[in-house]
Amino acid sequence: MLLKKNIPLKYIFGKIKYEIALVAIYTLVIVILHDRFNLKHMAIPLSVPMIMGTVLSLLLAFRSNQAYDRWWEARTIWGAIVNDSRSFSRQVLSFIDDAAYDSEEINHFRERMVRRQIAWCYALGQSLRGLDGKDGLDRLISKREVAHAAKYANVPMALLELHARDLKYALKQGWLNEFQQVTLDQTLSRLCDAMGKCERIKNTVFPATYSLYIHFAMNFFILLLPFALIEYFGLIEVPLVVAIAAAFLLIEKMAIHLQDPFDNKPTDTPMTTISRNIERDLKQMLNDHHLPETVANTDHQFYVM
Template sequence: MLLDVKLPVYYIFKRILPDILRVLLISIIFQVLKWFFSSYLPEIPLQLATILGSSISLLLAFNVSQSYERWWEGRKIWGAVVNDSRTLVLQVRSFQQADGLPPHEAASQLTAVAHRQIAWCYSLGESLRGQDPLASLAKFLPEPELAYAKTQNNRPLALLALHAAQFRELHQRQTINTFQQVQLDSTLVRLCESMGQAERIKSTVFPANYRLLVHFLIYLFLGTLSLSLVESMGFWEVPVLLLIASTFFLIERTARYLQDPFNNAPTDTPVTAIARNVEINLKQLLQEPNVPATLTSDTFYLM
């Protein structure tokens, strides 16, 4: 996630540099044609470039709007993950206290749920980013649960299954009653829904033909604009065209990066930082001594 700090210039322009160089080449070609083959250049009215530019602006506005909506949906999903993770541990603690379990057994059951939920948050974020979802599990899971998770393709789903098995065992031992098990299962359902929604965003990409069409239309507009300005502005057509091209390509590239909020890029939803906050909250609820610090960044983004 980009932070509210001054973005470095290299980050802003390095992604569009190849496109800017192509536009510069087009502009130079038209300048050469103007000086040596001016009779062969077609006269294109500036109104045509204006119409094309207005149409492309509408397409880019729609693209940015849809892309931001996907990014914001991803952020809302992880907000729900935080809420339900806290709710799950609070429910387990409250239900066990109400049933008067021995303190050591209640603490053991609560620690197992909390650590497994922390592992689930880290594992889900790593899975969405295409990283190894087992990377963070060894710190939070006992060896039998870790071995079980390794046998599953969907590791976050495996952890939810372990949650469900533990709650079923608690109900069979009459540690929790039927109503309490239903409440816990409802929280698991919400966690599973959040996981599915995030996976839907990850697996559903914008059509490539739409992106290529927008890219082609931008080049068509810039070529038309260059032909329109080369006669009236002379050499000044080059910097003016590059400035306009930078604006259009920056908007288009911003929309492209917002389309995937789980791409392990600076524009991502900060799933690792959110999982760390969940870890801090749950470990403090357990009154554990080794609570990690909140993730901070010395750059312009937070992952």
């Protein structure tokens, strides 16, 4: 996720540097041909690109809104994951009275459940980004559980299954009553629903024809723009056309990046950062003082992953 400060111009204009170079060369060629050969017939009425620009602006605004809705939905889902992870851990820690049972066994059970929930958050984020969901989980869960998760194509789903097995075991042992087990299972169901919503966003491609038509219309608008300004500005139209084209191109690039919130880019939903915050909160609930360190990346301070 991009932060409010320190976003370098190199990052912003680096997304469109080749397009801007082509626009500058194209416009310069038009100006040279017009001035050297005095081709007055090359000019077109300014109203033509103005009308196209107005329509294109509306289409780009609509597309940007739709892309932002996808990004915001992803962020909202991860906000719910934070709440449900805290609720699940609180329920696990508070429902079981360790004074009535073998304290060591109960403590091991509760710690295993909470740590597995932390691992689930990391595994989900990595899986959504197309990375190995098992990477780094061995510091949170046992090797046996990592080996179990390796058998599944969907690692987060495997961890939820282990949650369900442990809840069933706790019910049989009498550590939980049926009402408590149902309450915990409902929390797991909400986590599973959140995972499914993320996968829906990840696997639903933004309509390709819609993006393609807008891209073609924008390119046609940029191609016409030098012919409409040539009579008014001459050589000055080169930076002017470049500036106008850059504005449209940047809006299009912004929409392209926002429409895929799980694509392992700086504009992503900050799933790793959110998972790290969940780990911090849940470990504090366990009275574990080995908290995750705050990552300070001096080279990329303008975004968090």
